[in-house]
């Protein structure tokens with residue numbers, strides 16, 4: 001038997017793009033993506049998808065209504081499916097044991113219970129969400145404890161390695177697909193789906209625990225590279241070295257490689273997974289290993305606070321009453337996702353210091369910005385945030401009349417703005433803080449901006465030309 005019908009529980013950043021690509025590449029398979037949220041499914045069925053991801057609109061348009069369906073009818077989708085992906089959210093626990101670190105598996109557990117309640121025939125259940133090691137075991141326990149006679153489950157781990165902003169490309173040209181499991185027949189069935197477009201040699205099969213740990217390990221090692229280069233950016237600023245030059249020199253060593261060596265403001269989706277790894281290490285009584293990975297997170301936090309402190313210091317140690325423009329609010333370019341975005345930290349610190357903010361991001365909705373900034377962990381007074389934050393339509397209106405600009409996301413459009421025009425419309429002295437190292441700093445200095453960036457000392461701005469009648473011959 002080959003898989004004819006797939007159901008995906010969770011229509012988020014992982015489930016949505018992954019299943020769209022599966023549907024596109026496997027026209028012989030019916031793919032149904034379900035979610036508890038009525039609003040989210042309505043958006044998937046509309047012209048404006050709930051997530052922004054380059055190429056996603058095209059793929060969805062091509063398949064939706066043919067072999068790709070989005071629905072809240074979870075029951076029918078589970079009943080019909082041969083294979084079920086679980087790609088629900090796995091936030092960090094906000095309470096109880098492991099608070100602030102361990103993954104909250106309530107949604108994964110909820111998904112497993114739904115399958116157990118509804119299923120009436122054999123299912124391959126595939127864990128796609130990034131989960132702590134041994135989560136597949138919990139899913140298996142729930143399914144078997146609630147088993148109906150004659151229904152068999154095979155549990156597989158198939159972690160997703162897509163990065164936001166490049167999800168479709170990452171799915172189409174995956175470096176590898178990882179499938180962990182104990183049942184070779186079930187593994188083979190899932191392999192066959194991916195073989196529609198991924199060469200067999202790039203499909204790796206392992207035991208369940210290796211697969212689960214590999215996902216956490218990959219993210220931890222990527223984050224470690226970013227934290228390492230960010231730690232060196234502080235040394236560069238203190239010595240006069242340039243972190244871009246250092247990264248290039250180091251990255252050209254083929255043993256090291258050039259990717260993920262871009263120093264920046266810090267902050268990332270990695271935090272959740274590494275916190276998870278740290279917590280697991282502690283539970284396994286491996287405190288030294290836990291401390292090692294904790295330091296990667298701490299370095300990321302340090303980078304954010306170091307950068308923000310620099311902004312305040314440069315603005316004569318007080319931003320109270322000053323108007324500051326934040327360019328970019330997403331955690332990276334080409335996505336509207338703001339989860340763990342460094343912009344939230346920057347905004348919070350500047351608001352706490354008494355600044356008023358103009359914020360512009362090409363893809364983050366105004367409602368999302370206010371949701372993030374009025375979250376109880378960020379502010380005590382949502383009314384105050386609404387009074388002091390303005391979300392703007394474009395970079396020009398966001399920067400007009402401000403004392404300083406802080407670039408928080410590396411959107412391409414920020415590289416080609418008319419900074420002369422922006423400078424002319426700002427309060428003087430005009431400051432710009434390039435948290436992503438994307439701007440032409442020499443040009444900005446020539447225009448008269450005071451410029452600061454990560455991992456590099458910059459000279460003072462070119463003084464404005466003197467008036468000729470001041471010259472004594």
Ligand code: UDX
Pocket residue numbers: 160161162163164165219222226259260261262263264265266267268269270331332
């Ligand atoms: C990451 C992993 O890359 C992906 O494989 C996994 O499945 C999910 O987590 P994602 O979080 O979408 O993907 O983005 P990624 O490109 O890894 O960037 C994470 C953060 O690190 C971003 O804030 C980014 O700006 C930052 N980063 C990345 C740097 O600061 N410097 C770099 O060199 C690379």
Ligand code: ADP
Pocket residue numbers: 009010011012013014015034035036037040074087088089090107108110111114129
């Ligand atoms: P990710 O980035 O991991 O994809 P998201 O938060 O974007 O996470 O998406 C997860 C989705 O899973 C949410 O839309 C949430 O409503 C959905 N979800 C959670 N539990 C269930 C469930 N039991 N059945 C279906 N969908 C679920």
